[in-house]
Amino acid sequence: MLTIEEFTYLVIVASLSNNYVLVQTLGVSDSMRLPEDREAVPTIALITTSVMTVSSGINYCFEKIILESLQLVYLRTLFFMLLITAVVSLHKFFIEKYNVCSNKIFDIFFPLLCVNSAVLGIALQNSENVMSVFQATSHGLGAGIGFSIVLISFANLQHKITGPHIPIHLQGGPIALITMGLMSVAFSGFRGIM
């Protein structure tokens, strides 16, 4: 089982000092691809966190129970992607069944979530670094929280980094990447949290 100290440590490390977007540069494009309707951003963050949490646990179990016994660990990237797709489809099914949010943007959001490199990155790191399925799941939860912090803050910052006041050569992508770079500098302050 998991002690509360372990859980806190894993969540803080995965969300801040090993933030997937800003420190490990995984899922950068997904955190910068914002929907037209900004009100949907918290929902997207919540769904991504849920997918990260569930898929990291399932992937860990699948690898340790099935792949290792069949000695097929070298195929783990392929199986992880299939399982992530399954988890995402499950989320889509439940959201549509219970009509949690009826928004057109989710039609393009779910395919993109399957290829979110942060989700796959968590699964690959879990297979090397964690000891139990509980640790894997809390690592996934922490990564999801870190992703959500970046996504929501970046979406709300948009009005400051778009507009005619930005120099014309830096408008759009360049200034967004500069902003992410500065945030990466800021998050390097969390280095060494143990």
Next chain:
Amino acid sequence: MTNFMLNTTDRTGDQIALLVILACFPGFLALSWHFGWGVSLNVFICIFSSIVFETIALSLKEKSLNYCPLDFSTVLTAVLIGLSLPPLCPWWLPTIGCSVAILIGKHAYGGQGANPFNPAMVGYATLLLCFPFSMSQWVAVDPTYSNEAQQLTLIDSIMIIIGNIQQFDGITGATPLEIFKQNNGLLVTQLYLENEIFSKGGWAGVGWEWVNLGFLLGGLFLIITKIITWHAPSGMLGSIAILSLVFWDSGSSASLGSPIFHLFSGATMIGAFFIITDPVSSATGASGRVAFGILVGVLVFFLRGWSDYPDGLAYAVLIANFIAPTIDKYIVINADSDKNR
């Protein structure tokens, strides 16, 4: 030149920036008294290079160079960087810091009044990331005020800064926050007895307590003249005080230091009154500013306690700048946001 500081009176942006620079003066005096000529030289190099980079940026933007060299908001950014850098650091350190601050922190986002991040902290954090060794070489403060660095003449200090004299290593020492960071199992009482910087000091380490007191005085002057409001500083200082009280545990070896130590050490006061009160990059409205200050305070204490850096104010301010629009959106929905602007 609009909305630089809280324009509650009919002062122009330049007058406000000038008053803020004047309010830095007590802290600057205390720094110079304890650390020698290096502080003045840092500030001078920063002001000079900032004006150069500002001119370059404005000419690149093809704005009319109807540009008075005494643009005080640029000078204020430069002064804040100069005051936070270690004295007697090599000359290229403040120059690089100011180039990043002015070109990327300020003009890439459209110049004055549009920057989402505090330019001075962008420059400082980049330096801390890129040159960790040079940035940690603080001049030691001698309790008897007979330190070599304090007796260095202006010419010697200039020679050290441009690299002609290599006697820099002998005059540096650990700051109080570094001593706490490198504490290997000593009780706080033992730590205080063992290090002269505490045993000869008043309450938070020789030199540093007076530096922070100087910035506190300057900050109170700014509050009295209504250039800044009390919200963000009280949020930050209050959260640091409460957190350090919670983690104080009466001075065991795992203790992170007393509240008075945290309030009067490192960059607490200059951060609380001069850096997080920049209205462009912080949250708006009274409750938003309190929340912003609390966020910075919590992050500062968290970084001091558990990260690799002895003092992470620059990182804390940048992260809080990033989250400030979110604070604006979800916390400040009060009518007081307009009343207290």
